[in-house]
Amino acid sequence: MSQTYFTEDHEWIKVENGVATVGITDHAQEQLGDLVFVELPETGATLSKGDTAVVVESVKAASDVYAPADGEISEVNEALASDPALVNSAPTGDGWLWKMKLSDESQLEGLMDEAAYKASIA
């Protein structure tokens, strides 16, 4: 069973067996415009909730993507190094950003589900 959460910062978090896959929403990629660079963290890095995990850069500007909870980076989307535009074309699919092993899954409680998120950007 997996569960997907959404944050006010327009991130989605899909949790499976204590591992979260994190990306930005379609709304977020639309706001940012064409991405040209994604700065990924090192695998094995430990992050606290609210730390900058990834920086996505559009033609014009750089934006931070935050860790939604404490945990350890278990995998990053290496495909983005050569094709950052995947985040634009498939933000919730091939354009995922990183995976992290969550220290405390309960930190995600209180985040929005998809319906609540959609309502928040409507």
Next chain:
Amino acid sequence: MSNTESLKHLPLEALHEDAGARFGAFAGWRMPLTYPAGVMKEHIHTRESAGLFDISHMQLFEVEGADAAAFLSRACPLDATALREGQSKYTVLLNENAGIIDDLIVTRLGENRYMIVANAGNAAKDEVHLRAIAADFDISFTALERVLLALQGPDAEAILIAAGLDLSDLVFMTGTEPHEGWFATRSGYTGEDGFEVALPVDQAERFARKLLDDERVQWVGLAARDSLRLEAGLCLHGQDLDETTDPANAAILWAVPKALRSEGRFIGAEALQKIIADGAKEKRVGLKPEGRQPVRAGAPLINEAGEKVGRVTSGGFGPSAGHPVAMGYVAKALSEPGTRLFTEVRGNRIALDVHTLPFTPQRYKKG
């Protein structure tokens, strides 16, 4: 971007809304930044076909009268009498220290009549400055209210002809007045062949719609305007030029006629002579960051030893170049193309090489 209430609105704003523009504040105006196609496609489309830009935030000033040439030759490092009718010239307004107040295009339209196109962000300041100078001359100085559209790209000439505006007689940096109240030049800010057409506000929507009916024409926003001009090596006042820079270190001395560099009577002439005699200590250069990570305006330039040797004034990604592009100021000794420099972005050291400008070839239609 604080007070959106006080922003000025483009006369054609509704057209941009209809086109799905995303707006942002720039130089006191609510401006289209991107359209649904996105900055990459808008940029590439301009280079491959034709992009339509609403640049009505820029300000036209008309100068007319017996002293028009003398006035301009005082205000700018320019020999206004040397311009042929219809000829445009890139020039600057300098302060007494030869600091750059603004950069402008001046076009001669008649024996005693010239048109100035000034940057949006400096228009109010320019007007005060120019009116103060004008008091000593027999001229009329008029700020015009116009819509200003730029059509840029290899298809621009044919599109205008199809829309009933044949400007094929113009070559790069010349202008004309095709109708009463209209002013058109073959120029632009993208490195491509193209035109800027100023026209009365009440005729603008009809003309814009006619252009948009041509399937080759796409709106292009400010985001792509910036990436296009940066690839083309063109300066943006407020970033690459300001009152702390001068024509020598900004590497735009080519815009100052040789004779005027030693004996000009324009404002700032003495200071500029001294700067030229002493040699500029730093120089504006192109910068090519290694890898894909953009380096932005404000980033410091450092040498191998980590000492600060300059600063980035514009930077982003060049969609046509296919790599990040930037420009900035470096110590004169480090300004040769190929010189390796560094910067730091979020703690990472990134190498950049001094690069010739432009990054992409300019494709103007010269005479």
